[in-house]
Amino acid sequence: KRDQDVPSFEVVGSDTTVETRRKSNNRFRGTPEHRMPDLENPEKQGQIMQPVFFVTGDEVPLGTLDADRRSQLASWITGTENPWFSRALVNRIWAELVGEGFYDPVDDLGPERACSAPQTLDYLAAAFRDQQHDLKWLFATILSTETYQQQSRRRRTFEEMPHQANCSQRLRADQLFSSLVTVLQMPDSVATVSRQRSSRYSPRSSFNSVFGFDPSTRRSDVSGAIPQALLMMNSPQIGQYVLARRDRMLGRLLNEVTDDRQALRELYVQVLSRQPTEKELDTCLKYRRNVGNRAEAFEDILWSLINTAEFLHRK
Numbered sequence: 303k304r305d306q307d308v309p310s311f312e313v314v315g316s317d318t319t320v321e322t323r324r325k326s327n328n329r330f331r332g333t334p335e336h337r338m339p340d341l342e343n344p345e346k347q348g349q350i351m352q353p354v355f356f357v358t359g360d361e362v363p364l365g366t367l368d369a370d371r372r373s374q375l376a377s378w379i380t381g382t383e384n385p386w387f388s389r390a391l392v393n394r395i396w397a398e399l400v401g402e403g404f405y406d407p408v409d410d411l412g413p414e415r416a417c418s419a420p421q422t423l424d425y426l427a428a429a430f431r432d433q434q435h436d437l438k439w440l441f442a443t444i445l446s447t448e449t450y451q452q453q454s455r456r457r458r459t460f461e462e463m464p465h466q467a468n469c470s471q472r473l474r475a476d477q478l479f480s481s482l483v484t485v486l487q488m489p490d491s492v493a494t495v496s497r498q499r500s501s502r503y504s505p506r507s508s509f510n511s512v513f514g515f516d517p518s519t520r521r522s523d524v525s526g527a528i529p530q531a532l533l534m535m536n537s538p539q540i541g542q543y544v545l546a547r548r549d550r551m552l553g554r555l556l557n558e559v560t561d562d563r564q565a566l567r568e569l570y571v572q573v574l575s576r577q578p579t580e581k582e583l584d585t586c587l588k589y590r591r592n593v594g595n596r597a598e599a600f601e602d603i604l605w606s607l608i609n610t611a612e613f614l615h616r617k
Contacts (some may be wrong), residue, residue, distance in 0.1 A: 334368060339473070357384060380435060388427040392440065396426070401445050401454075401469025403614075408517070418464040454617040470615045474514035478614065479506050485573050485608065486543040487551040505539045534609050544604050546597035552604055556597065562590055565600070573607040 337348035351360035353371065355378050357589050362371055379387055393411060397403030404423045412485060417423055418524040426443070433439045438442055444450055454470050473481065482488055490506065512533050534540065547553045551572070560563040570578040578586070593599035 335364060362369070382431060383428065386616070388431045388435070389423060391435070392423060392426045394429055395440055396444055400450055401471045402464060434598055470617050472615055475510040476506070476617070479509040481613070482540065482608065488539070488543040540608070544601055546601050552600060556600060562587060562596070566603070569600070569604060569607070573604065574612055
């Protein structure tokens with residue numbers, strides 16, 4: 303700007319770190335050939351190594367672009383000559399839907415590992431391969447089986463027969479947060495995350511860090527922890543959306559439904575996707591009368607429902 307015809311300018315500084323990501327295009331990264339160092343003469347450039355797919359022994363010509371190498375690798379992995387791709391994917395999807403895989407843990411499979419239902423896995427893997435690895439077909443097929451449709455029960459002991467029930471298991475971190483978003487009707491990102499801050503500070507990322515677990519871990523080894531309970535109890539994002547305010551799910555429900563018994567039924571359906579039992583209704587109504595304040599009583603009931611094992615688990 304100019305002040306009395308004297309040229310000047312302002313410098314605005316900020317100590318906020320802005321994360322930048324280097325742009326790259328794999329196709330134009332060149333040909334990253336690997337050379338094996340010469341141990342006897344380290345100053346030499348070394349012998350260039352021929353890229354080989356270790357499973358089939360097929361070679362990739364020298365000079366092949368990076369993107370073409372990845373495409374060739376994907377073709378080899380999903381090819382009909384590799385039976386383990388179909389078996390591994392069927393095993394993972396089956397374990398996710400039924401609660402128990404054909405191999406346990408799900409990533410510990412191979413010719414030397416025991417399969418709990420080899421004929422079933424052979425059939426599904428072959429059919430999945432014939433369907434050109436159609437995931438929609440695989441999901442529809444597993445969901446139509448009697449095993450998936452069986453009553454949900456506790457995880458079996460080592461002596462019991464496998465696949466006799468649909469085993470209940472804890473929701474993954476992303477599934478739990480998505481359930482809270484749906485039930486409480488809150489935005490996916492409650493807290494405002496500035497452009498300068500990383501997305502790892504978002505509420506969803508907080509849930510991932512506390513509730514996350516290695517998907518290859520045995521589901522029987524996945525259990526709750528104190529930090530998880532504390533996050534569910536003390537999270538400010540959850541706390542502000544269990545309130546019975548007019549602009550919140552609970553507030554709208556109580557405003558539309560004046561009968562406490564009917565409001566409880568609709569709240570159970572909203573949170574647990576089922577009607578409450580008569581015993582649960584009586585317990586909640588008794589608590590409602592003891593508290594006196596309708597909004598406070600229903601806030602406590604909603605908070606207790608989202609902290610139940612039934613809400614935190616998939617049946």
